[in-house]
Amino acid sequence: MSIWSRKSIDVLLADAERAPHPGGPTLRRTLGTWNLTSIGIGSTIGAGIFVLTGQAAADYAGPAVAISFMLAAVACLCAALCYAELASMIPVSGSAYTYAYATMGEIVAWIIGWNLVLEYLLSVSTVAVGWSGYFTAFLDEQGLHIPAAFTSPPLVRDETGHWVLHSGLLNFPAVVIVLLSTAALSVGIRESALVNNIMVLVKLLVILLVIGFGVAYIDTANWEPFVPENTGKAGQFGWTGVLRAAGLVFFAYIGFDTVSTSAQEAHNPRRTVPLGLIFTLIICTVLYVAMSLVMTGLAPYTSLSVPHPVFVAVDHAGPALAWLKPVVTIGAMVGLASAILVTLYGQIRIFYSMGRDGIIPPAFSRLHPRFCIPLRGTWYCGIAAAIIAGIFPIEVLGELVSIGTLLAFAMVCAGVVVLRKTRPEMPRVFRVPFGVPVAIFGVLTCVALMLSLPWDTWIRLAVWLVIGFAIYFGYGYRHSGLRRTETPPAA
Numbered sequence: 001m002s003i004w005s006r007k008s009i010d011v012l013l014a015d016a017e018r019a020p021h022p023g024g025p026t027l028r029r030t031l032g033t034w035n036l037t038s039i040g041i042g043s044t045i046g047a048g049i050f051v052l053t054g055q056a057a058a059d060y061a062g063p064a065v066a067i068s069f070m071l072a073a074v075a076c077l078c079a080a081l082c083y084a085e086l087a088s089m090i091p092v093s094g095s096a097y098t099y100a101y102a103t104m105g106e107i108v109a110w111i112i113g114w115n116l117v118l119e120y121l122l123s124v125s126t127v128a129v130g131w132s133g134y135f136t137a138f139l140d141e142q143g144l145h146i147p148a149a150f151t152s153p154p155l156v157r158d159e160t161g162h163w164v165l166h167s168g169l170l171n172f173p174a175v176v177i178v179l180l181s182t183a184a185l186s187v188g189i190r191e192s193a194l195v196n197n198i199m200v201l202v203k204l205l206v207i208l209l210v211i212g213f214g215v216a217y218i219d220t221a222n223w224e225p226f227v228p229e230n231t232g233k234a235g236q237f238g239w240t241g242v243l244r245a246a247g248l249v250f251f252a253y254i255g256f257d258t259v260s261t262s263a264q265e266a267h268n269p270r271r272t273v274p275l276g277l278i279f280t281l282i283i284c285t286v287l288y289v290a291m292s293l294v295m296t297g298l299a300p301y302t303s304l305s306v307p308h309p310v311f312v313a314v315d316h317a318g319p320a321l322a323w324l325k326p327v328v329t330i331g332a333m334v335g336l337a338s339a340i341l342v343t344l345y346g347q348i349r350i351f352y353s354m355g356r357d358g359i360i361p362p363a364f365s366r367l368h369p370r371f372c373i374p375l376r377g378t379w380y381c382g383i384a385a386a387i388i389a390g391i392f393p394i395e396v397l398g399e400l401v402s403i404g405t406l407l408a409f410a411m412v413c414a415g416v417v418v419l420r421k422t423r424p425e426m427p428r429v430f431r432v433p434f435g436v437p438v439a440i441f442g443v444l445t446c447v448a449l450m451l452s453l454p455w456d457t458w459i460r461l462a463v464w465l466v467i468g469f470a471i472y473f474g475y476g477y478r479h480s481g482l483r484r485t486e487t488p489p490a491a
Contacts, residue, residue, distance in 0.1 A: 002105075003105065003106055003107040003477065004104075004105035004106070004107060004108075005105060005106055005482050006101065006102060006103065006104070006105050006106070007101045007102055007106070007109075007357070007482065008102075009089065009090055009102050009423065009426065012090055012092055012098065012101070012102060013090070013091075013092065029264075029265055029266060029267055029269075030193070030265060030267075031193060031262055031265050031266040031267065031272070032266070032267050032272060033272045033275050033276055033279070034197075035193050035197070035262075035266075036259050036262055036266055036272055036273060036275070036276030037259075037275075037276045037279040037280055037283070038193070038196055038197045038200045039193070039196060039258055039259055039262055039276070039342050039345070040255070040256050040258060040259040040276055040277065040279070040280030040281075040284075041200050041203075041204070041280055041283060041284060042196045042199065042200045042203075042338040042339060042341065042342040043255030043256070043258040043338075043339055043342035043343050043346065044252070044253060044254070044255040044256045044258075044280060044284050044339075045203060045204075045207075045252075045284055045287065045335060045338075045339070046127050046130075046255070046335055046336050046338070046339030046340075048249060048251055048252020048253070048254075048288070049207070049252060049287070049288055049291055049310075049335075050130075050134075050308075050309075050310055050332045050335060050336065051130060051308075051309070052248060052249055052251055052252055053065060053249070053252075053288075053291065053292050053295060053304070053309055053310075054295070054304030054305055054306060054309025054310075054312070054313075055248070055304070055305050055309075056068060056245040056248045056249050057245075057292065057295070057296055057301040057304050057309075058301055058302055058303070058304045058305035058309075059236075059245075059305055060235060060236065060237065060241040060242070060244045060245040060248065061227075061228075061237065061241050061242045061244075061245035062225070062226070062227065062228040062237060062241075062296070062301045063222065063223045063226045063227075063292075063293070063296040063297075063301055064226055064227040064228075064241075064242045064245075065242075065245050065249070065292045065296065065301075066289045066292045066293050066296075067227075067242050068242050068243075068245035068246040068248075068249050069246075069249055069252070069285065069288040069289050069292055070285070070289060071242070071243070071246040072246045072247075072249050072250045072252070072253055073253065073281065073285040073288075074445075075246075075250065075442075075445040075446070075449065076250070076253040076256065076281060076409075077281060078413060078438055078439070078441055078442030078445060079257070079409040079412060079413060079442050079446065080256060080257075080277050080278060080280075080281045081278075081432045081433065081438060081442075082412050082413045082415070082416045082432055082438075082439050082442055083095075083096075083257055083259075083260050083277055083412055084273070084274035084277045084278060084430045084432075085274075085416055085428055085430050085431055085432045086099045086260075086412060086415055086416060086419070087259075087260045087263055087269065087270075087273040087274055087277070087430075088270045088271070088273070088274050088428055088429040088430040089270075089419065089426055089427070089428055090102055090263075091263040091264070091266070091269030091270050091273060092263055092264050092353070093261055093262075093263060093264040093265075093349045093350070093352055093353045094113075094261065094349070094350055094352075094353030094354070095116065095257055095258075095260040095261045095346070095349075095350060095408075096112050096116060096257070096260075096408040096409075096411055096412045096415075097109050097112050097113035097116060097350055097353060097354060098353055099411075099412055099415045100112045100113075100411050100412075100415060101357070102415075102419075103414075103415040103418040103419055103422075104411070104414070104415065104418060106359070106480060106482060107472070108411065110359060110468065110472045110476060111407075111465065111468065112407070112408050112411050113350060113353075113354050113359075114464070114465070114468035114471075114472075115404040115407050115408055115461075115464075115465075115468075116347070116350050116404065116408055117347065117404070118401055118403070118404025118405070118461075118464065119254060119401060119404045119405040119408060120258075120343055120344070120346050120347035120350065121344075121347050121381065121384065121385050121388070122388065122401050122404075123254065123255070123339075123343045123401050124178060124181075124340055124343050124344045124347065124385040124389070125174070125178070125385050125386075125388040125389035125392065126389075126401060127336050127339045127340050127343065128171075128174040128175075128177050128178050128336075128340055128385070128386075128389040129153075129171060129174050129389055129392075129393070130336055131173070131174065131177050131333060131336040131337060131340065132151060132171050132173040132174040132177070132389075134308070134329060134332050134333050134336065135173050135177075135333055136151050136173060137308065137329070138329050138330070138333065141326075141329075146172070146173070148167065148168065149167060149168055149169045149170075150168075150169060150170060150171075150172040151168070151171060151172065151173060152167065152168025152169075152171060153168050153170075153171050153390065153391050153392055153393050154168050154169055154170065154391055155391055155392060155393070170390045170391065171389060171390045171391070172390070174386075174389035174390055175386045175387075175389060175390040177337060177340060178340060178344070178382060178385050178386040178389055179382060179383075179386050181337070181340045181341040181344055181382070182344065182378060182379060182381075182382025182383070182385075182386075184341060185341065185344060185345055185348065185373070185378050185382070186373070186375060186378055186379070192341070192345065195341065196338055196341055196342055199334050199335070199337060199338035199341070200338055202331065202334045202335075203331060203334055203335035203338055204287075205331075206327055206328060206330070206331025206332075206334075206335070207287055207291060207331070209324060209327060209331075210291065210294060210310060210313075210314065210324065210328065211287075211290050211291060211294050213321060213324060214294040214295075214297075214298055214313070214314065214317065214321065214324075215294055215297075217298060217317040217318075217320060217321065218293075218294065218297030218298060219297060219298070220297065222296060222297055222298070222299065222300050222301070223296060223297060227239065227242065228241070228301075247449055247453075249288075250402060250406075250449060251401065251402055252284075252288060253281070253284065254401065254402070254405050255339065255342070255343060255346075256277060256280045256281050256284065257277075257346075257408075257409075257412075258342055258343065258345070258346035259273060259276040259277045259280060260273060260277065261345070261346040261349040261350060262276075262345075262349070264349075270429040270430075271429055271430075274429070274430040291310075294313070295309060295310065295313040296313075298313040298314065298316050298317050299312060299313045299315075299316035300316075303316070308329075308332070310328050310332065311325055311328050311329060311332075314328055344381060344382060344385060347381050347385075348373075348374060348377050348378050348381050351364040351365075351374070351377050351380075351381060352364060352365050352374045352377060353365075355374070355377065356481075357480065357481045357482075358476070358479045358480050358481040359472065359475070359476030359477075359479065359480050359481075360471075360475070360476065361475075363376045363377065363380070364376070364377035364380065365377070402449075402453065402457075403450055403453055403457050403458070403461050404461070404464075406446045406447075406449050406450045407446075407450065407461075409442065409446045410442070410443050410446035410447055410450075412442075413439045413440070413442035413443045413446065414439070414443050416432060416435075416436070416439040417436050417439050417440060417443075420435060420436055420439075
C-alpha cells in the first residue's frame with residue numbers, strides 16, 4: 001500500500017458502526033443539535049473574547065476591531081461551510097483528519113492529524129494558562145495569595161529568544177484545571193455534555209449582561225475616529241491595521257470545528273453536525289462584534305491592552321456597573337474552563353480515530369465497557385496537556401496554534417474540491433453554496449493568513465512536522481489498518 005492510499009468513504013461509514021476492538025463497545029449517539037452547538041460555542045468562546053479583543057483594538061485596529069471580527073468570520077465561514085459538507089458526507093469522528101484520509105491519502109491525513117495536535121492539545125494548554133491568570137487575580141482580590149513559584153512556568157524566553165530557567169516551579173492552577181476537565185470527560189459524553197451546557201449558559205449570560213447593561217453607558221466619543229489613522233507603519237491602525245487585527249482575532253474563532261469531531265456521537269449527524277457548525281459560527285460572530293463595540297464604547301481603545309480587557313471596560317463605566325466586575329471575572333473563568341473541557345474532548349476524539357486506523361497505538365481507541373469512551377486516551381491527552389500548561393508560557397503555546405489550525409482548514413476546503421471531482425454522485429445533505437469557488441477561496445484565505453505569520457513560527461512548524469514524520473514512518477506506516485487488509489480499499 002502506498003502512503004497516498006485513501007480510505008474508502010464506504011469503509012469509513014461501516015467502521016463507524018462497528019466496535020474499534022472485537023467484542024467491545026461503540027461510541028454512543030447521544031448528542032443533538034443544541035448539544036453540538038453548545039460544544040462549538042464552548043470550544044470557541046474563550047481567550048479570544050476575554051483577552052485578544054483588547055489587544056487587537058489597542059495595538060492595531062481601534063474601535064474598528066469589530067470590522068476585524070467580521071473579516072475573520074468570512075474566512076472562517078468558508079472553512080465552516082466546507083466542514084459542514086464533508087461532515088454530511090462522512091459523519092464519523094476525526095474531523096479534518098478523517099476527511100483528508102478519504103480525499104487525499106494516508107500521509108496527508110497523518111500530517112493533518114499531527115497538526116491538529118497543535119490546534120487542540122496546545123490550545124488546551126494555552127487556555128489553561130490564561131485561566132490560571134484569571135483565577136490567581138480572583139484569589140488576590142479575595143486576599144488569598146498563591147506563591148508566585150506555583151503560578152509561573154519554570155521555562156521562559158529572554159529578550160534574545162533563548163530559553164532560560166525562571167523563578168517559577170510550576171503553573172499549578174493550570175495543571176489542576178486541565179486534570180479536573182479530564183476527570184469530567186472520563187465519566188461519559190452525556191455527563192460531559194451536561195457540564196459543558198451549564199458552563200456555556202453561564203458564559204453566554206455574562207457576555208449578554210456586559211452587552212445589555214454596558215450599551216447604556218457607551219460614550220460614542222470613544223468611537224471617534226472609528227478607524228484610527230495609520231501611524232505610517234503597515235499594520236498599525238488604518239485599514240492595514242484592521243486587516244492585521246483580523247489575523248490576530250482569527251484565534252478567537254478556533255474551535256468551531258470541534259463540532260465535527262462529535263459526528264460519531266450525534267443523532268442524525270448528516271443534519272445535526274452541519275447545523276451545529278453554522279449555528280456556532282453565527283452566534284459567536286454576533287457576540288464578538290457586539291462585545292467589541294461595547295468594550296471600545298465604554299473605554300478608550302488605548303486602555304484595553306491588558307490581560308483582562310472586559311474587566312477594564314466595565315470598570316470605566318464607574319460605580320453604575322461596579323456590581324458587574326466580579327461577574328465578569330467569574331464568567332471569564334467559567335468561559336475558559338468550558339473551552340478547556342471541549343477542546344480536550346476534540347483532541348481525544350481525533351486520537352480515537354487515528355488509533356482506530358492503527359497509525360497510533362490502539363490504546364487511544366480502546367473504549368471503556370461502562371462509559372463507552374476512550375478512557376485511556378482521555379487521560380493520556382489530559383496528562384500531556386497538563387504538563388505542557390504547567391511548564392510553558394502562554395505566548396510560546398499560542399504561537400503554534402494558529403498555523404496548525406489554518407493548515408487543517410485549508411486541507412478541509414481542498415477536500416471539498418477533490419470530492420466534488422472524484423465522488424460527484426455521493427449524497428450530500430448539505431452542499432457549500434456556489435461550490436468549488438467558495439472552497440478554493442477558503443484555501444487561498446487560509447494560506448494567505450499562514451503567510452502572514454512570523455517566519456520563526458514556520459520553523460517550529462517544520463520541526464514539528466519532522467517529528468511527526470519520524471513517528472509515522474517509525475510506527476504508523478507499519479501498523480496502518482490499510483496495510484492489514486487483504487484487498488486494497490477503493491480510492
